[in-house]
Amino acid sequence: MKKIVIVGGGTGGTILANNLARRLATELASNQVRITMLSATDKHMYQPGLLYVAFGRMAAEDLYQDQRSLLEPGITFHVDPVKTFDLEHNRVETQAGVSHAYDYLVICTGSRPNPESVPGLAEHANHVYTLEAAQKTFAALQQFKGGRVAIVTGVPHKCPMVPLELTFMMHDYFKDRAMLDQVEFYYTYPIGRLHSLENVGKWAQREFDKLGINYETLFNAKEVDGAKQQVHSEEGSVLDYDLLITVPPHNGMSVILENELGAGGWIPTDPATLQMQGTENVFVLGDTTNIPISKAGSTAHYEAETLGENLSTLVRQGTMVRAYEGKVFCFIEAGKDRATYASFDYLHPPQPQSPTQMIHWFKLAYNKLYWNSVRGLL
Amino acid sequence: MSDSQRVDARNSFCPGPLMELIAAMKLAKVGDELEVLSTDKGSAHDIPEWIAKVGHELLGTREEDGVYYIQVRKSK
Numbered sequence: 061m062k063k064i065v066i067v068g069g070g071t072g073g074t075i076l077a078n079n080l081a082r083r084l085a086t087e088l089a090s091n092q093v094r095i096t097m098l099s100a101t102d103k104h105m106y107q108p109g110l111l112y113v114a115f116g117r118m119a120a121e122d123l124y125q126d127q128r129s130l131l132e133p134g135i136t137f138h139v140d141p142v143k144t145f146d147l148e149h150n151r152v153e154t155q156a157g158v159s160h161a162y163d164y165l166v167i168c169t170g171s172r173p174n175p176e177s178v179p180g181l182a183e184h185a186n187h188v189y190t191l192e193a194a195q196k197t198f199a200a201l202q203q204f205k206g207g208r209v210a211i212v213t214g215v216p217h218k219c220p221m222v223p224l225e226l227t228f229m230m231h232d233y234f235k236d237r238a239m240l241d242q243v244e245f246y247y248t249y250p251i252g253r254l255h256s257l258e259n260v261g262k263w264a265q266r267e268f269d270k271l272g273i274n275y276e277t278l279f280n281a282k283e284v285d286g287a288k289q290q291v292h293s294e295e296g297s298v299l300d301y302d303l304l305i306t307v308p309p310h311n312g313m314s315v316i317l318e319n320e321l322g323a324g325g326w327i328p329t330d331p332a333t334l335q336m337q338g339t340e341n342v343f344v345l346g347d348t349t350n351i352p353i354s355k356a357g358s359t360a361h362y363e364a365e366t367l368g369e370n371l372s373t374l375v376r377q378g379t380m381v382r383a384y385e386g387k388v389f390c391f392i393e394a395g396k397d398r399a400t401y402a403s404f405d406y407l408h409p410p411q412p413q414s415p416t417q418m419i420h421w422f423k424l425a426y427n428k429l430y431w432n433s434v435r436g437l438l
Numbered sequence: 439m440s441d442s443q444r445v446d447a448r449n450s451f452c453p454g455p456l457m458e459l460i461a462a463m464k465l466a467k468v469g470d471e472l473e474v475l476s477t478d479k480g481s482a483h484d485i486p487e488w489i490a491k492v493g494h495e496l497l498g499t500r501e502e503d504g505v506y507y508i509q510v511r512k513s514k
Contacts, residue, residue, distance in 0.1 A: 177464075216461045220452050252484050256454040278491055280460060295491045309464070323465050331449075352450035352458045386449065406449040 062093045062375050065152060065160050067142045068168035069099030069127050071107075071434060072346035072360030076166060078436035079368030081132035084375060088134040093375060095134065098154060100141040102127050105191075106430050108357065111222065111393070113194040115201070115229055118427070120191055130435055142169075145319045147342060164341050164371055167327060169315060171218055171347035171355060175308035178214060180284030185212065185306035188222065200303060201233060206242030207302025212281045212291055214309030215250050218347060218355045221402070223247070223307045224255060224264050225393040230305070231271055232396035245272075246299065248279035260392070260402055263412045267394065281306075310355065312348060326350035331406070332383040334367050343367055353406075354388050361433065362387040391423040399423050445474045447481075448505060455481040456488055459510070463494070466512045471497065474508045482506050 064080065066073045077097050087093035104127045112118035128137055140154040145167075153159050173189035175182040186197040209230060213223045227247050234243045247254070247268065253261035254268065254275060268275055280294040284304065291299040311317075312325015321327045321336075328337040329349035336342040345367060346360030353359055363384055370380040386406030393399045394415035401419060402410035432438050445462045447455035455476035462472055474485060482499055485508050489496045497509035 215457055215464070216453060250460055251454065251456045252487060256452045256457050258451075258480070278488055280492075295488075324461070352445075352447045352453065352455075354452045388452070402452075404451055409451050 061091060062087075062163045063161060064093065064095045064164045064166070064371060064375075065162040066095065066097045066166045066168065067152065068166075068170060068345075068348070069097055069101070069104065069137075070168060070170045070346065070360065071357040072168040072364045073097060073099070073166065074104065074127070074130055074434045075361055075364035075436055076168070076345060076368050076371075077135050078130075078132050078434075079365060080371055081134050082436065083368060083372035085134070087375065094136060096136040096138070096160060097131065098138050098140055098142055098152070098160065099127060100139070102139045104130055104434070106427070107189075108219065108430075109427060110188045110191065110194040111225060111229070112427070113191065114186075114188045114197040114226075115233055115396075116198050120195075122427075123191065125431060130431070132436075142315060145315075145321060147339060150341070162341075164343070164374065166343045166345060166367065166371075167316075167321070167336070167348055168345035168360065169313040169348050171310040171312055171325070173218075173308040174311045175214070175306060177309050177311075178281050178283060180286055181212075181214075181281060181306055181308065184284045184286040184289075185304040185308070187306050187308050188226065189218070189308060189310075197305070201230065204234075204243075204303050206239060208244045208246055208300060209303045209305060210246045210248065210291065210299055210301035211305045211307075212248050212279070212299075213250055213307040214281065216310055216355060217307045218310050219390075220256055220354050220356065221260075221390050221392045223249065224260070226305060226307070227273060228267070228395045229393060231273065236396070245274060246301070247273055247275040248293075248299065249275070249277050250280045252277050257402055257404070257410055257412075259410055260412050263400075310347070316348065322350060324350075331386065333370070333380060334363055334384055343371070353386055354390065356388065356390060358389050362389075391419070391426070393420065393423060443470060443472050445472055448475050448477045450476075450478075454478065456484050459485060460488070463512055468512050468514060470512050472510050472512070474506075474510070476506045476508065477504060479506065481508065485510070 144153040255261035316325040398415035399420035404410040447458040495511040
């Protein structure tokens, strides 16, 4: 029997497990293959929904489904996260002390926001990367009486469109409340343009200039002085704020660090095969890789589809058949009722189009369709 | 130069070479040398600009077969 162990039950792990279960249905039914998922939780969160929670447009209950209900019946699922990776002996050991042997291991434990890495940021800034934080951000927006809203983005971060989306959506939020004359938006970004994708940055700059949104580039927060309501940057500037919004820096998960699988919790990964560097039978998906690509559900989705095909042919034929080509597709909310998108891969940059209401509606539809996507039906 | 100090950002549009370097700098110790590999010609300008603004040290840049190699030292 070939044993495939998937560590992590987020977007990448769930799509992969379902993809494999369909491709290897015959082998699963005849006990020639076992697919085991080890996760830290029995709930699956639709993380992009947190952005909408911060504007009161999605509720907490819209974000969650039971993880087991998303998985094909042949998949063995345990809420028992891995504690120790013994790659030399092809085994992992869980927190409950259970040892799982594998022929193929897939690590997709994800990332976590780490605002604590910038002094003062966790205490004084609002963000949208946990349910509690998104709800707190909504309360802060509701209570805001006017002044400067500063947007500060850490490195690395998950979902690279969020800095722009938050800014556009806050603009429309205050516009709807007839407060635009009382609010100044001050967007900062770590590199020398408004977005890492050059074409998206150029588009955003035109939009910001049109909307009167101010910006500063080459701004990396060093510390936040809550008493003075100031952010000091690594580059030497000082930014005053009345309301501080952050896209916090992220780390990989602590289990990756504790097992010394990669600096920062990011595992060195081959960009084409998704194999952990130096291994043949260990693969990495999504945020957990160190591949220089967007940390986003879309990335994990396309990687998982490639890996599903490759793992199934490895099981059947002993060979992989496809390379991951860096495909990513990201929606970009450009306010409360307009959106565009960026589609790109390792060799082709995106060419974002003007935002439309139809793309915004499609994003809202995707917020529901996600549950079919993660089941591997889309 | 060890692999752990090499930031291979070839074919990276997002987050891109400079963002990858900023992330790597956060993990590095003062005095560490890092080498960025980039296929984005803008990096040859953007990275030295950021290095100078923050106060790190630019050790050298070269281009070979369409790949830019930019060496820096973390100074603070």
